[in-house]
Amino acid sequence: MNQPLVFNYLRAKKQFPHVWCPGCGHGVVMGSLIRAIDKMNYNKDSIVMVSGIGCSSRMTAYVDFNTLHTLHGRPIAYATGLKLAKPELPVIVVTGDGDAIAIGGNHFIHAARRNIDLTVILMNNNIYGMTGGQVSPTTPYGGRGSTARSGNPEHPFDISQLAIAAGASFVARTTAYHVPAMDRLIQQALENKGFSLVEIYSQCPTYEGKWNKRGDAADMLRYYKENAIPVAQKSKYSPEELKDKFLIGVLHHQPKSEFTAEYQKIIDKYQMQNQAAMQSKIKAENESEEKKRAQEQPATED
Amino acid sequence: MPEKVLFIQGNEACAEGAIAAGCRFFAGYPITPSTEIAEAMSEKLPRVGGKFIQMEDEIASISAITGASVAGLKAMTATSGPGFSLMQEGIGYACMAEIPVVIVNVMRGGPSTGLPTKTSQADVMQARWGTHGDHYLIALAPESVRETFYLTIKSFNLAEKYRVPVILLMDETIGHMREKVVLPDYSELHIENRVTPIVPPQWYKPYEVTTDFITPMAPFGTGYRYNITGLTHDEMGFPTNKENEIASKLNKLRDKILRATADIVDYETLYTEDANTLIISFGSASRAAKEAVKYLRSHRRKVGFFRPITIWPFPEKELAQIIKKVDRIFVAEVNQGQLIEEIRKVECYHKKIYGINRYDGETITPNQIISKIKEARE
Numbered sequence: 001m002n003q004p005l006v007f008n009y010l011r012a013k014k015q016f017p018h019v020w021c022p023g024c025g026h027g028v029v030m031g032s033l034i035r036a037i038d039k040m041n042y043n044k045d046s047i048v049m050v051s052g053i054g055c056s057s058r059m060t061a062y063v064d065f066n067t068l069h070t071l072h073g074r075p076i077a078y079a080t081g082l083k084l085a086k087p088e089l090p091v092i093v094v095t096g097d098g099d100a101i102a103i104g105g106n107h108f109i110h111a112a113r114r115n116i117d118l119t120v121i122l123m124n125n126n127i128y129g130m131t132g133g134q135v136s137p138t139t140p141y142g143g144r145g146s147t148a149r150s151g152n153p154e155h156p157f158d159i160s161q162l163a164i165a166a167g168a169s170f171v172a173r174t175t176a177y178h179v180p181a182m183d184r185l186i187q188q189a190l191e192n193k194g195f196s197l198v199e200i201y202s203q204c205p206t207y208e209g210k211w212n213k214r215g216d217a218a219d220m221l222r223y224y225k226e227n228a229i230p231v232a233q234k235s236k237y238s239p240e241e242l243k244d245k246f247l248i249g250v251l252h253h254q255p256k257s258e259f260t261a262e263y264q265k266i267i268d269k270y271q272m273q274n275q276a277a278m279q280s281k282i283k284a285e286n287e288s289e290e291k292k293r294a295q296e297q298p299a300t301e302d
Numbered sequence: 303m304p305e306k307v308l309f310i311q312g313n314e315a316c317a318e319g320a321i322a323a324g325c326r327f328f329a330g331y332p333i334t335p336s337t338e339i340a341e342a343m344s345e346k347l348p349r350v351g352g353k354f355i356q357m358e359d360e361i362a363s364i365s366a367i368t369g370a371s372v373a374g375l376k377a378m379t380a381t382s383g384p385g386f387s388l389m390q391e392g393i394g395y396a397c398m399a400e401i402p403v404v405i406v407n408v409m410r411g412g413p414s415t416g417l418p419t420k421t422s423q424a425d426v427m428q429a430r431w432g433t434h435g436d437h438y439l440i441a442l443a444p445e446s447v448r449e450t451f452y453l454t455i456k457s458f459n460l461a462e463k464y465r466v467p468v469i470l471l472m473d474e475t476i477g478h479m480r481e482k483v484v485l486p487d488y489s490e491l492h493i494e495n496r497v498t499p500i501v502p503p504q505w506y507k508p509y510e511v512t513t514d515f516i517t518p519m520a521p522f523g524t525g526y527r528y529n530i531t532g533l534t535h536d537e538m539g540f541p542t543n544k545e546n547e548i549a550s551k552l553n554k555l556r557d558k559i560l561r562a563t564a565d566i567v568d569y570e571t572l573y574t575e576d577a578n579t580l581i582i583s584f585g586s587a588s589r590a591a592k593e594a595v596k597y598l599r600s601h602r603r604k605v606g607f608f609r610p611i612t613i614w615p616f617p618e619k620e621l622a623q624i625i626k627k628v629d630r631i632f633v634a635e636v637n638q639g640q641l642i643e644e645i646r647k648v649e650c651y652h653k654k655i656y657g658i659n660r661y662d663g664e665t666i667t668p669n670q671i672i673s674k675i676k677e678a679r680e
Contacts, residue, residue, distance in 0.1 A: 015540060045525045050369070061529055061540055066522040068372060069531035069541075070365065071395050077362035081369030081377070082522065084353045085327055089373070089523045107365075110358040263353060270349045 009034045009044070015062050019055070021129075023209075023217030025176030025202030026056050029123055032179055033092070034063070036186035040090075048091045050079040052099040055130050056123035056202070059094045073103030076111045079118050087117070087260035090190065097124040097138040101157055105137075112166035115194045116259040121186065122197060124159060125204035133207030144211040159199050164252045169194035171252040175201040175224035178248060188250065194258045201246075306485040312450045312476040313380075315483055316406055317342035319454030320378050322488045324495070325404070326352035327377035329366035331359055331385060334418040335474040336408035339380035360385035364392030364405065371401050372530065374521025376458055380406035382474075383425060384415060386432070393467050394433030395532045397555060400509065400517070402461035402496060404454070406470045408477040409585075411663050420663030421474035423585050424637035429469045430614045436552055438559040440566060441469040441614040443585040447481035453611070459494035460566060464558055465519055471613060473636065475586035475665050499526060507537045511550055515558035559615060567620065568611040573599060574624050577606025579675065582621075582645060583634040584610050587666045591634045594671035605675070616644045625649050632675060634658040634666050654678075 010016075020026050037047065047065040051057035053072035060067035066089075070078045075093050083091045100108050100122050111118060127145055128134040135145035135152050138159065142151040163171045170192035172185040182200060189196035203209065203220035214220050229237060231249035310318070317339050320328070328347055330340040344354040353370070357363040360381050367377035381389060386407045396403050409425045411417025429441040440460050444450040454470060461468040499506050499518040508528045510517045520526035533541040534548050542548065559566065572595055574580070579598075583591035588609045598605040608624055610617050625631065625645075631653060633642040639657045646655060658674045660666045 014538070045527060046523050048522050061531070064527055066527050067529045068369070068522075069529065069533065071391055071532055074361065074365045074392070077357065077365030078369035078372075080355070080357070080362070081327070081329060081366030081371075082373045083369075084355055084366070085370035085373035085375045085377075086521075086523055106358050107362055110362070263348075263355075267348045267351055267353075271351070274349070 005038055006031055006034045009037065009064055010062055011064050018062055019058050021206040023203065023205040024055070025125070025200075025204075026059065026123055028176045028179060029056075029121065029182070029200050029202055030059050030062065032182040033094075033121055033186055035183045036190060039187050040190050042090055046089050048079075048082060048089050049094060050075045050082065050091060051094040052096075052104060053130070054096040054099045054128070055125075055204075056094055056096040057099060073099055074107065076100065076104060076107040076118065076120065080107075080111055080114075080116055083116055083118060084260055084263065087264065091118050092190075093118055093120045095120060095122050097122065097126065097159065098128050098136045101159055101162070102137045109162065109166040112163050112168040112195045112197070114259040115167060115169050115256055117193055118195055119186075119189045120195070120197045122159060122199045123202040124199055125202050125208055126156075127204050127208040127211070129204050129207055133211055145207070146211070160197065160251050163197045167195070168197050168252065169254055169256050170196035170250070171199070172197070172250045173199045173201075173246070174248050175228055176203055177221045177224040178228065181248065185250065192253070192255070193261075194255060304487055308483050308485060309480055310447060310483055311338060311478055311480050312444070312447045312472055313338035313408065313478070314342050315447045315451040316380070316454045316470070316472065317346060318485065319451040320404070320458070321346050321350060322451070322491055323376065323455040323458035324493055325376045325378050325458060326350070327367060327370035327375040328352070328379065329355045329357045329363040329370070329377070330379050330381065331357055331363050333360075333382045333385045335410055335477045336380040336382045336406060338477070339406060339408070343378075360388040361392060364389040364396075364403070367403050368392060368396050368399075368401050371403050372522050374524070376402070376462065378404040378406065378458075380408065382408050382410045382418075383412045383422075386425060386428065390432040393439070394435060394437060396467040397433065397437040397439055398532050398534070399530050400465040400519070400555075401467075401530070402465050402519075403467045404457045404461050404470065405467060406454075406472060409471060409473040411661070417663045419474070421586065421636060421665050422661065422663070423473050423587060423635050424640065424661070425471065426613060426635075426637070426640040429471055436556070438556050439467050439469065439614060440464070440559065440612065441471050442568075442611060443471040443613050444476060444611075445585055445588045445609065447476065447479060448483045450476060451483060451485065455491060455493070456568075459492065462496040463494045464516060464562065464566075465496070466559065471585065473586050479586075498524075503527065508539045509535060509551070509554070510537050511554050515554050515561065563615050566612055567615060567617045569617045569620055570609040570611060571624065572607035574606035574608065574627075576604055577627070578604045578629045579632070580606045580608055580624060580628040580630070581632045581634060581671065581675075582608045582641070584613060584641065585636075587634050587636050590666045590668045591671055593668035594675070597668060597672060598675065610641075613641070616648075618648050621645070622648050625653065626651065629653060630678065631655045632658055632671065632678075634671050636665055637661055
């Protein structure tokens with residue numbers, strides 16, 4: 001029997017069953033991420049996956065790469081250090097809306113600004129799942145959670161727009177329903193040299209669904225299916241029609257100089273200077289030695 | 303490289319020591335009075351093929367150096383009080399995940415923003431207990447520019463050897479003071495590098511409890527695929543909730559330091575053989591204390607001097623031997639009395655202990671120490 005592809009990339013015997021609830025979208029994202037990585041033909045030993053704290057961040061324990069499960073909000077900061085230290089390793093950050101945008105918002109925008117070559121897979125479920133359903137920075141206005149029982153009085157972030165504004169070179173959005181598109185978008189993000197974000201709407205039936213009466217996982221997936229509009233078809237809709245919908249696909253792709261490559265240029269410049277200095281030093285030494293010899297020779301002839 | 307004679311600041315000596323120790327990664331955020339370290343590193347590192355990055359805050363800085371250390375580079379950050387407070391969660395992570403990093407804290411007056419340009423030694427307890435939970439780490443305090451150079455190297459050596467964050471507790475006085483330093487030939491220095499595994503990847507246990515509690519560390523990307531987490535983990539690095547595995551992990555974090563105190567601990571003594579009065583001090587304050595000791599000795603007072611170079615772990619055994627013989631103890635420090643509490647723990651003979659403190663932004667003077675000792679005598 002043919003083993004499914006994902007088994008080659010999972011710590012299947014050690015770490016399962018996983019912590020995700022029945023109906024959670026994060027497992028679908030993990031499968032999609034693995035398929036995209038497989039297409040990239042990376043060496044498994046070279047892939048680094050960094051995550052923070054939260055439901056989505058638990059993914060690092062399940063996949064068979066070099067995995068770094070860090071502090072709440074800090075995965076992008078850890079990944080920045082790791083990537084700069086060893087730019088040859090592909091570094092993937094797995095994070096959630098609370099992790100990356102609330103507590104880690106600063107690291108998120110600055111990594112995008114630097115355009116450091118990280119691929120950020122951000123699972124946005126509009127809620128803090130691991131701690132039991134509190135509102136997050138992406139919970140819509142009026143949305144409910146255990147810390148906003150009569151409706152969220154705050155306005156949400158649009159994560160993709162935030163990343164674009166901060167300077168990310170690749171930004172895409174998709175949902176846990178649009179799996180083949182997700183495979184493709186993650187692969188594109190991995191291919192992009194620079195800060196790449198794939199924002200994935202991933203359903204949380206246990207808390208987000210329950211608090212907001214959105215039904216079960218299937219109902220939530222149906223919501224994604226019915227309300228997602230591919231970027232290419234945006235022009236077909238009037239602004240009125242687009243009001244309660246969201247765009248999926250590649251929202252932004254503008255390659256620009258990447259941070260670690262730019263830093264390498266600085267190192268190379270100094271190395272060239274060092275080599276030139278060394279060569280001129282050797283040359284000067286040789287010359288002075290020749291002079292010495294030339295002076296000594298007549299003395300020995302005597 | 304032959305010997306070099308320089309006239310430099312403590313901060314510059316720290317950067318020089320880091321390069322000599324093999325530091326190839328620095329992440330930092332500007333903060334007085336430590337900024338010169340970041341400036342020097344940004345100049346030096348790319349010249350030796352290393353990497354410098356100015357991060358968006360101190361939390362990001364400690365995170366980035368931890369990430370770089372996981373990738374296999376010796377990494378350092380430098381900060382002062384307010385930044386050191388922000389770094390505490392990252393220090394806890396490095397303790398738990400056993401990742402070697404060096405954190406330089408050039409102490410300034412606190413609490414909060416406090417006195418950015420004035421000196422202090424008030425982060426002694428924060429260095430030990432700043433992050434939450436039971437944890438063990440190492441902190442060193444230099445007293446001169448020359449010693450800053452050597453203790454920076456020692457910080458890296460200890461961090462790499464014991465897989466633990468090491469804190470270099472400088473103070474503003476040392477950081478900004480210029481002194482003559484004779485730098486040695488770097489090839490003659492003792493440099494420790496982390497032990498990497500020799501077993502094949504399928505046998506590698508990243509957090510194995512070994513007899514000396516030190517486990518080889520495989521950098522990412524070298525064929526050893528494993529998990530690192532800040533959650534309490536088992537020998538394979540995966541989160542655990544089992545009682546025996548939790549206790550064994552915490553014991554390992556403790557015992558790797560406690561069983562090696564003889565190797566880690568360093569201190570300095572002066573005239574302790576016949577002393578009946580002991581002055582204890584550390585960092586820049588010990589310069590004044592030494593001056594006071596010399597003056598009092600020249601006036602035939604039997605005064606001795608003790609200076610812990612490793613503040614954490616505190617040289618308890620060594621100090622206890624000396625305390626046994628003296629009648630009175632004076633602890634001179636530029637704070638309201640932090641190290642004195644450690645000495646009270648060690649001292650069990652009911653001897654008189656006096657604190658000599660100054661916390662107005664200026665450093666202790668020899669006169670202050672001498673007059674306090676004379677006062678106590680009367």
